[in-house]
Amino acid sequence: MRLVPWHDPLPPGIALHRLDLDLAAEDGDAWSDLTPDERARANRFARRADCVRFAHTRAAVRRLIAQRLACRPAEVPLRADAHGKPFVEAGSDNAVPLFNISHAGDHALIALADPARVCCVGVDIExxxxxxxxxxxxxxxxxxxxxxxxxxxxxxxxxxxxxxxxxxxxxxxxxxxxxxxxxxxxxxxxxxxxxxxxxxxxxxxxxxxxxxxxxxxxxxxxxxxxxxxxxxx
The missing domain is CATH 3.90.470.20 (4'-phosphopantetheinyl transferase domain)
Known part of the structure; x- marks a missing residue:
């Protein structure tokens, strides 16, 4: 798996990463950065590729956000709204980034946004x-x-x-x-x-x-x- 920072120009306050996936690989170090609920969700996928895609994308999201919050990846308080869109539970920290993810085939995109500059962010790859x-x-x-x-x-x-x-x-x-x-x-x-x-x-x-x-x-x-x-x- 390879996480690549985006080098093309982007709007102010937004960072983007591309995750290149090896869908035949084992879960490897991704597993240790997931919560027990996320591991259980990964194990419910019928297809091996879907399990790998979910586990590595979610682990990459957790690592990127953990760097900003100065915590361990598994400690990032991820939640999902009524439409299933994941977000970081803010608590008292106004620096909690907005984020959005999308994955398709062998690639995933992870967008992070500064809440002081951006109201919302969405990304899609197909x-x-x-x-x-x-x-x-x-x-x-x-x-x-x-x-x-x-x-x-x-x-x-x-x-x-x-x-x-x-x-x-x-x-x-x-x-x-x-x-x-x-x-x-x-x-x-x-x-x-x-x-x-x-x-x-x-x-x-x-x-x-x-x-x-x-x-x-x-x-x-x-x-x-x-x-x-x-x-x-």
Missing amino acids: ACARDLMADADALLAMAFTAREQREIRSDADLPRAFYRRWVGKEAVLKAAGVGMAEHLQSIGIHPDAHGALAVDCAVPAWAGIEAMALSAPPGYAAALAWHTKEQPL
Whole structure:
């Protein structure tokens, strides 16, 4: 397993790491950094790859946050909200970072954000299946707004156009802290030629969430979303 800091430019207050996974490996040192509940959860996965992916991603998150909180990884107080989004229980420490994770295939992304500068953060990575578009009409109608559908259909590379918007949409909804299925049509993602993702939001409470495409490994697409806090004058 290899944890790689992100070197491309990112918004102020956000750090990003990519975890490259060996899904055939043993749990190794990841196991010692998990809580008993997390070990039990890992053991419930039917597929070995899913167990390894969960264990090593969660252990990497704990190590990164433990460095900031000056504690042992297993002592980081991770909790999950009503939508299953993990967070660090703040207690009395205002320096507790915001974070979000996503994993797919052989890679995971871990975003950490300074709560003094960022209200929320979301990240997504997806392995791009070229045969996903076999039933394109139903898929586009379910997941995308009318404008997004027009833009995707007019693109010469339909799968690429699909995934650029899909990862942006998921990152934004993860930043907003809501479930995906019921809000897919509430967000429109419109990429430009330079990697920026314009966000068209139908929910006033989510106004201000921004997004950008990330440089993903070959065969993957990824995006980051965040809401910058207004700084006092």
